[in-house]
Amino acid sequence: MNQQAHRKIAAIVFPMLLANISQPLLGLVDTYVVGHMPQVSAMAGVALGAMLITQLYWLAGTLRMSATGYSAQTLGSHQPDRARQLLWQLIALALIVAALIGALQRPLCEAVLWYAQPDQTTASVMQDYVAVRVLGAPAALLNLVLIGWLIGRQRSRFVMLVQVIGNGVNAGLNLVFVYGLNLGIEGVALATVCAEYLMCVMALLALRAQIGRCLPVWFSWQAIKQVLQINSAMLIRNLALQACLAWVTMQGAQLGDVTVAVNSVLLQFLALTALGLDAVAYAAEALVGQAAGQQDRRRIQSWVRKTLLWSLLLACVYSLIFYLAGEWIIRALTDLPAVRAMAVSYLPYAIMLPLVAHWCFLLDGVYIGLGQAAIMRNSMLLSALAGFFLPLYLLQGAGNHGVWLALLSLFVWRGVTLGGHFWKRWAD
Template identity: 45%
Template sequence: MIISNIAAPLLGLVDTAIIGHLPQSIYLSGVALGAMITSFTYLLCMFLRMTTTAEIAHAFGARRSDLAQQTTTHAVVIAAVLGLAIILLRPVILQLAWAVIEPDPELQRYASQYIDIRLWAAPAALINLVVLGILLGRQQAKYAMGLVIFTNAVNVVADIILIIGLDLNVVGAAWASVLAETSTAALGLWLIRDLLPPWRQWHITPAYFKQFGAMNRDVFIRSLLLQFCMAVMTGYAARFGAVTVAANAVLMQFLMLISLGLDGIAYAIEALLGAARGQGSRHKIRLWMRLCALWSLLFACAYSVVFWGFGDGIIRLLTDLPEVIQTAKLYLPWLIIMPLLGHWSYYFDGVYIGLGLTRAMRNTMAISVLGVFVPTWLISQQWLAEEHANHGLWLALSLFLLARGVTQWFYLKRHQRRLST
């Protein structure tokens, strides 16, 4: 589950690492900003992966192949339609992004090139989310891992050819990711071919569409709020200059590395709890919750130790630009404590999806963003001197992750008390 979780983050990580070793930091800043906006767009649709995992796992536990096929059909159709809509809305997405971020003209030009190319693969990228959800829901983690290895092998080879070999820089990074996403979608649909009915038998069931749509709506709102916080870390930092944007982009890859492990555990608990829910087994639900909580804590401690001992080396692997390295090292301590503060939020996300508590997931996210992240961000920018303003962004993100874990724990306790009565 952990290894199969690295597809989308590694596309940006590989692009960042290769671009980060080119002689001008503007290339790294352009790819970082472009990848942030592209990821923001795609990750708003992460509800497709989450709800698909929950429904497929429930069908898997209940041994309902008809329900699994119904979920697959609805999810693929929704992914394809949303992907086409994103392609048509490319100019609007760019206009909205630049209205909010307001980068300098050169940075905007490079980032626009990257985004405009990447979004052509939107249908493939969203179908990949559905395929991943199906494989994880059926507990076929090895197939998901194989798909991930294929994705990143294509991306690495294409990056080397297009960026280094053909000297295409930002454009090459974008086309490499497009090639990786589209080829992965084709392979993924082949892997789930047993759940895809003949084309003439594809149809939408209104009652199920309403139920599935309600779950997707709740997780969409949750994803929108989460990606707003992630976007602020790169987008708002554009006000501090290209070097700070690049440094934050490098450090955000640390957060992606955290997600590889902690989200992998969350994916596992989604599948395990979903199957246990389909079987109607409260004993298994309690067992998986305890075991996954232990693994989440162990991984959080391991991440903090690794970042404390090797953080400087990881930064230098991602870039060799001296000014970016020095700036990133100033904010590295935030990444050392962040796994310990935030691992509960990853864990409870998996619990909530597995138990089908999507509305509560949405509400706890709203409280954490609007009640903690936004006030901390705005107040810190008013009170901190300009040279320390970026510390305010990292403080807001750290407290936000902590708040998510606390609010999710509190609600789950209330939910368990209601069930017991």
């Protein structure tokens, strides 16, 4: 049974890991194409526009989380009609959010430009880029729902296929539109939009039997209230987490250009760690969610123990890699001697990060599977206030070391609060 269970986990983890890795590789192609344009304003404008779109889609990631939880639970409870109802409700919610993004495109751009204060050329590039990218918002947000649903159904190989093909098409169209058709910045954005719609069509075809016919009764306030409550709780959780991560950058900026550059480099270690730990969390979401749908307490406990083992082993591998190759990674990320020297002195924080953070990554996946978004929200709010901002205030005299100690404290608090609740609620 143990071997079979671990094979089931592996069947989700490894395809999702490959899918996760394909995303930053695409970013390298985008950077290469834009970075070889003659104007610096092109790179700056695309960076601002991509930041805005990425943040909006990241906040809308609640759709992916709730879709996975619902999909896994209805798989376990064998409720195809309930599954169809929830899927349609999430599809409708995704399209509404996409419409809001389109409607608010101009004020959102103006807010970013007000804060960043770029020159006129950079501002124009950003607005042109965003104007094209928002055309893909319906497909991008539908992809969050559909890919989340496929993960919950444990179809991770197909998810990998969709994302790898989509990212490959995006990279190829970048080259065709920019170098072949001379579409410039609009070509970079259009390539992404085309890839988003291709991925959406692939996912819709995979789920066509489950989507079925839509019934108007599913969209009464009473019917859709639970979906809205879960997504609003997850949105608050995401906003609190994003505030903490943004504060790391802002605090670094107050400490000088070198410090903000160092923090940017060190946050890449967190991004690398998330590629693997998220893959294990996806497995927890799908398998714990299925067990929750079956109302099988023992199976929930078993999947948590097994995925926790995977998470711990992967965290140890990450920490070992950062210990052995951390300086090489820093040298690969920056050529600036001052940034390199300071980043190396902060390397112990990057080494500790996977061992400290993997608990909350895994437990987030567990609670997504259980569909208990309110617990995730409460844990994140408490951890942000008591585990991040309070230590940050108390450690002001420690400079940037205080910032990184506060970030590690945030992950500890998230792990302890979620783990404590799980132990109290689910342990025998």
